[in-house]
Amino acid sequence: MKTGQVIAELRTKAGMTQEQLAARLFVSRDLVSKWETDKSPPNYKMILKMAELFSVGVDDLFDKDSILTEELASCVPEGLELGTDELTTAVNGFFDSLSARDRAVFIRRYYYFEDSAEIAAEYGINKAYVRTVLMRTRKKLKKYLKGAFE
């Protein structure tokens, strides 16, 4: 089942309207609608909030978990431990160092959870190029984190 359907079911089961869910999450009703119709997936932070709200596991809401977290696991330098705020600040600093092109592709993948084919279609580019950019950017992120915190 797609994430949107799962969210709609959980919301209905909890007896909430889209407006009520939006209010609880401090987002717009339109955004909740986009989630439920799979037009735009919720980011990971929202997934964690909804998992807590609906008392379900994150894996119930996030069907691409294993792929994306596996990809990003390669970005973490060995032995590095950071707080979430520290890491968020570092990631934004890293994004600032990237070109607009690489940054946009990376965000579409790891914020909006789009796959390579979707990103390629949105930007009118080759799927292989998207994968190459993502791979290079992950390596750059690892190098950046290593340089910043070691």
Place this chain on the structure above:
Amino acid sequence: MNGRYVLYAISGTDEQFLLESQQFTAIGKSIRDDINNKRRISFCVVAVAVICAAVFGIVKRLPRSFVIAPTEMTDSQTRFLSESSQTEGTMEMVSSDATIGGDARTTVSDAPDVGSAAQTQTTAASLSSAVTVPDSQSETPIDETTGEPDPHVIEPPSPSDPVSTAPFVDASTEPTTVDDDPVEDPGGSAGAVFTSVVVSYSEARDKFAHPIVPCSKGDFLGYKIGIVSKNGDIDSSGSFCLSVTYIFERGSIGLQDQDRLTGSSASTTGEECSYRGRVFYVQPSGSFGDQNVRVGYYPSWDAGIAYEAYFDGDVDVNEIMDLIISVEI
């Protein structure tokens, strides 16, 4: 620390980067241009290498009687090298012609838009609400018959200049509009609409009375009248504005991009009115101590475009709603 932590950190990405990633047309074009440039360079390098290999291959096979003595061989080698350089030059010229053709098409088609090329070049963030003026002091072509600057030739705008989408206006005079006084913002704040005004980012916040969300250079460069739809699709090549007001004889309709403004305009104040499949909010004349009627229309509530009309109190409300529908994106 594992991938989930990184994923969580990425979910805290600054909004300016998120907005930038939605500029599909501009980003896509930039990527494709980069790929094409790299392909051209690779093609030239490979072509030169093949030609050099072919030339030196032929030289090696020449009979000994044709081979010149060492000192003269140097001259001969120099000649061959010169020829291959000329050939290289020719190859570059051929590829440049192709590039020029491609760029010209791109330039012509993007001349009114500017946005995508300008996004990576301009260093100052400046905002023009409506009309901006091409630099009239720049060098102009010479009329061949008179020897005088040709007044009829208009140079294409350079990528760093804001581009006008209206007839030429002399920058030295005060801009004139139908109504010289700033039109009141349909949302209630004064000074929401100006024409022929160039303001800096910090001035824009005071002048337009909007808490504008900080955004990247790419958002304001090549500013032209255009609206980003509620789904983030770009109407022009990477350019968009935050709000636009259509001025009519007896009122105005303001469109605001709520996705880019902090806070929203959506409000249920007024009477709810269903009309032509849409829900409008009508505040009749006298609601604000004046004789004007206000009509709000929020298709996606506090996201996407907000439409707010502000008309003389005796204008037919149905006519106002028809006008809103006519400008609906």
